[in-house]
Amino acid sequence: MSKNVLVVAETKNGKLRNVSFEALTIAQSVADGGEVAAVLFGSGAAAYLEEISRYGAARLYVSDHEALSTYTAEAYTQALASLIQEVQADIILMGNTAIGKEVAPRVAARMGMGLISDCTSVETNEGNLVFTRPIYAGKAFEKKTFCKGKEFATLRPNNFEKVIKPAQTELVSFQPEIQDLRKIVKEIVKKTAGGVDLSEAKIIVSGGRGVKSAEGFQPLRELAEVLGGAVGASRGACDAEYCDYSLQIGQTGKVVTPDLYIACGISGAIQHLAGMSSSKIIVAINKDPEAPIFQVADYGIVGDLFEVVPMLTKEFKKALVTS
Amino acid sequence: MKILVLLKQTFDTEEKISLQNGKINEQGVEFIINPYDEYAVEEAMKLKEELGAEVTILTVGPSRTESALRTALAMGADKALMIEYNGSEADEYVISNLIAAAIRNQGFDLILGGYMAVDSGAGQIAIRVAEILGIPQIAAITKLSIVGRNATAERDVEGDLETIEVELPFLATAQQGLNEPRYPSLPGIMKAKKKPIEKVLADELEISNEERSVRTEILDQYLPPKKQAGQILTGEMDHQVSELVQLLRTKAKVI
Numbered sequence: 001m002s003k004n005v006l007v008v009a010e011t012k013n014g015k016l017r018n019v020s021f022e023a024l025t026i027a028q029s030v031a032d033g034g035e036v037a038a039v040l041f042g043s044g045a046a047a048y049l050e051e052i053s054r055y056g057a058a059r060l061y062v063s064d065h066e067a068l069s070t071y072t073a074e075a076y077t078q079a080l081a082s083l084i085q086e087v088q089a090d091i092i093l094m095g096n097t098a099i100g101k102e103v104a105p106r107v108a109a110r111m112g113m114g115l116i117s118d119c120t121s122v123e124t125n126e127g128n129l130v131f132t133r134p135i136y137a138g139k140a141f142e143k144k145t146f147c148k149g150k151e152f153a154t155l156r157p158n159n160f161e162k163v164i165k166p167a168q169t170e171l172v173s174f175q176p177e178i179q180d181l182r183k184i185v186k187e188i189v190k191k192t193a194g195g196v197d198l199s200e201a202k203i204i205v206s207g208g209r210g211v212k213s214a215e216g217f218q219p220l221r222e223l224a225e226v227l228g229g230a231v232g233a234s235r236g237a238c239d240a241e242y243c244d245y246s247l248q249i250g251q252t253g254k255v256v257t258p259d260l261y262i263a264c265g266i267s268g269a270i271q272h273l274a275g276m277s278s279s280k281i282i283v284a285i286n287k288d289p290e291a292p293i294f295q296v297a298d299y300g301i302v303g304d305l306f307e308v309v310p311m312l313t314k315e316f317k318k319a320l321v322t323s
Numbered sequence: 324m325k326i327l328v329l330l331k332q333t334f335d336t337e338e339k340i341s342l343q344n345g346k347i348n349e350q351g352v353e354f355i356i357n358p359y360d361e362y363a364v365e366e367a368m369k370l371k372e373e374l375g376a377e378v379t380i381l382t383v384g385p386s387r388t389e390s391a392l393r394t395a396l397a398m399g400a401d402k403a404l405m406i407e408y409n410g411s412e413a414d415e416y417v418i419s420n421l422i423a424a425a426i427r428n429q430g431f432d433l434i435l436g437g438y439m440a441v442d443s444g445a446g447q448i449a450i451r452v453a454e455i456l457g458i459p460q461i462a463a464i465t466k467l468s469i470v471g472r473n474a475t476a477e478r479d480v481e482g483d484l485e486t487i488e489v490e491l492p493f494l495a496t497a498q499q500g501l502n503e504p505r506y507p508s509l510p511g512i513m514k515a516k517k518k519p520i521e522k523v524l525a526d527e528l529e530i531s532n533e534e535r536s537v538r539t540e541i542l543d544q545y546l547p548p549k550k551q552a553g554q555i556l557t558g559e560m561d562h563q564v565s566e567l568v569q570l571l572r573t574k575a576k577v578i
Contacts, residue, residue: 072459073450073459073460073462074459074460077454097481098462098463098480098481101446101450101462102450102460102462104447105415105446105447105448105450105451105454106450106451106453106454106460107454108415108416108447108451109416109419109450109451109452109454109455110454112416112533112534112538113416113538114414114415114416114537114538114539115415115416115445115447115538115539116539117444117445117446117447118444118445118446130542133444133445134444135347135442135443135444135544136334136340136347136441136442136444137336137441137444138547139339139340139546139547140340140342140347140544140545140546140547141544141545141546141547142541142542142543142544142545143541143542143543143544143545144539144540144541144542145539145540145542146538146539147537147538147539147540148536148537148538149538181457181458181459182459182489182490183459183461183487183488183489183493184487184488184489185485185486185487186475186486186487186488187485187486188480188483188484188485188486189483189484189485189486190483191482191483191484197481198481198482199481202577203577203578227578244482245479245482245499245500246479246481246482246483247482251336251441252358252359252499253499254481254482259577260571260575260577260578270336270337271336280575280577281571281575281577282553283567283571284553289555294553294555295550295553296550296553297553298553298554298575299553299554299555299556299567299570299571299575300553300554300555300556301555301556301560301563301564301567302555303560303563307560308560308563308564311560311561311564312564312567312568315564315565315567315568316568316578319568319572319578320578
């Protein structure tokens, strides 16, 4: 049965987020002949029309409503809820991002809908959509389905393929009614280093207590730069003030699923594993051969990170130049 | 000021997860206050000390959850409300409807909760409650100050810092870094024994049949497949390093 799918796209630092393309790709596979539409809130959204069209959306909804120019969960909620009605969406997909985590539950509550959060896989079983999601910080998984109403899910970034499928995308502007809930965003301080976003990074070089100091992160940064990746950290490194908490990966902190995770001087406490154990390939570099991180690692080097990491950087530089 | 804290009792984060009949096994498990909810309780205590407030703790769950409520009362909360629910099928939609029904028209100025529960990891309940009650929310706060009816909060947005201003009443969810939760003191534990816990059965709350009917269901819970043992490289360090680069490029194909 064909279904209308609405994808809530998102930008970050002026670029469409990768998870939005992943959501559009999933949308194609679950629409079953129905229409895939996208919505992008915020001013200047129309500029992303061409990029959205590469992933097969039939329409892109934008709104120049003043209340949507700066993100607030309350305004986005009202706008999205009215759009879901307008386009008669059967399935709504968005990223499990900071915005998705706030807006999706609010919209679901507003419209009396179910919501399956933080999905890592979506499949069809006898015509029904089945959503897989990690529970207990990735120590277990569950499969969920909808038994009533519209289907609404948020997707964990980096867990779905994105497939280009060019389409003619029609730009449609809409004007939702938005009631002011008197919340003011006063200031946004960017603490995350420009460039690669941790939650969507394909490669992460991460440091733990073993980096010993703030300066100790320098060789990790150099390796990450050569690989075009991002730098992360364990809670231990953040607690010891070697780096900002914005880099923290773990049960508290960010959950990441990169293609390659290089853990340097990280022992592998269960709280850290919860944030990175689903990475496709894990490399551990640690002096202690008994460190639990080696139990989840695909490849391990027992050695001093201050020796190994610069050597790796050099070797990758060499290899990537000759390729 | 009247503060409500939404609290969930969860598995201790160090617990090993096992299965029984396709469901997560709760037998013999150590239960704690969900760590993010503990930050919410602590924040309520700090506001109470600073501004004066009556703090109520609310939970939904089976009778075992009473111990989590006692712990929160021992930390200094004034009273607790327990929505007794022994089933496992209620989803976020139903649970948030139950909570909203229990607290509606009680005039809470501030509702605090955790950013998410470490068991389900969905992070839906508190935010749904805010929407049902029609109040604004600030998710993942790392700092909160209240002067009169005005509040300023800092929140974590994927590592960036957002400063929000809002008027009471509103709901906020606690992120790590908000505070350092206190341990209950011995006198606190003694006092908590005499503090009231009001119990109401989920079935007795006045919500419509529609509001009681789940939207989602769990088909299966399972443990991830055991990861194959990794490969520890050996030999001279420069050889190990070049072998690793080779493996990542030609075998794992991630670079």
